Amino acid sequence: MGNIQYKNTNISFTDSGEGTAVVLLHGFLENKKMWAPYVELLSNNHRVITIDLLGHGDSDCLGYVHSMEDNANAVNEVLKHLEIKKTAIIGHSMGGYVALAYAELYPDNIEKLVLLNSSSKEDSAEKKLNRTRAIKAVKQNYVNFVSLAIGNLFSENNRTRLADDIEKVKEQALKTPLQGIVASLEGMKIRKDREALLKKDLFPVLLILGKKDPVLNYEESLSQIENTTVKLVSFEDGHMSQIENKEELKPVLLDFIK
Numbered sequence: 001m002g003n004i005q006y007k008n009t010n011i012s013f014t015d016s017g018e019g020t021a022v023v024l025l026h027g028f029l030e031n032k033k034m035w036a037p038y039v040e041l042l043s044n045n046h047r048v049i050t051i052d053l054l055g056h057g058d059s060d061c062l063g064y065v066h067s068m069e070d071n072a073n074a075v076n077e078v079l080k081h082l083e084i085k086k087t088a089i090i091g092h093s094m095g096g097y098v099a100l101a102y103a104e105l106y107p108d109n110i111e112k113l114v115l116l117n118s119s120s121k122e123d124s125a126e127k128k129l130n131r132t133r134a135i136k137a138v139k140q141n142y143v144n145f146v147s148l149a150i151g152n153l154f155s156e157n158n159r160t161r162l163a164d165d166i167e168k169v170k171e172q173a174l175k176t177p178l179q180g181i182v183a184s185l186e187g188m189k190i191r192k193d194r195e196a197l198l199k200k201d202l203f204p205v206l207l208i209l210g211k212k213d214p215v216l217n218y219e220e221s222l223s224q225i226e227n228t229t230v231k232l233v234s235f236e237d238g239h240m241s242q243i244e245n246k247e248e249l250k251p252v253l254l255d256f257i258k
Contacts, residue, residue: 003058004081006074012058013051013078017043020111021087022257023075024050025095027117028184029149029173031057034092034242041250046257049087051078053098055180066183068191072102079109088112088257092242093215094184100194107202112257114206116249117239119216120224122193131189138181146173146181155212155238165243198228205230206256208241208249215239231256 032050052059091099096118
């Protein structure tokens with residue numbers, strides 16, 4: 001485990017294994033610990049870096065808005081510190097938004113990109129409104145907001161089957177400070193549309209979607225990769241493929257980044 005400073009803010013990361021670099025970026029209300037099974041898997045043949053995004057895990061808050069660009073620049077500082085020039089990036093949900101911002105800012109540094117339950121599209125007007133409502137809700141009742149938010153990421157038929165896993169995710173989510181939650185919601189709300197990036201064919205991109213994702217509409221998500229070389233893998237479950245489809249996801253990731 002290591003730490004660096006970005007804009008006088010502490011950023012926490014881990015670095016394990018040897019070989020070509022793979023950076024794992026968690027989603028909203030998650031932290032680098034979520035990647036434990038994948039670090040174990042990937043570090044056999046790769047150098048695997050996990051990073052706590054701003055206001056999550058052991059990384060501090062930077063301000064009242066954590067833009068995707070600020071997160072991407074923090075990621076870049078970690079990679080500079082580790083002297084990594086080229087990397088594959090796997091980003092889950094908000095981590096995918098950060099990965100896309102990083103790809104736009106530092107296209108030459110990207111070897112491959114995996115968007116796991118994520119999107120290159122900006123928030124719709126309705127989603128922006130929902131983010132504003134979420135900010136209000138978390139300020140009113142933090143614990144209630146976090147519990148509901150986590151439960152709603154899983155497909156309905158998995159909420160009983162994976163009850164223990166969901167509790168563990170909630171436990172980690174409740175370690176996220178209020179400011180980190182609000183600043184991330186503000187940052188996601190203002191993020192740019194980056195669909196054009198997928199059409200440029202600068203590096204191989206893999207999009208992984210859940211057909212019953214309660215957060216990202218599956219059919220809508222498909223439109224962003226029409227007439228592109230983006231590879232698509234679809235699972236039958238929700239927004240948390242790394243848990244809901246763990247055994248199917250592992251070979252998919254190994255095969256893509258090899």
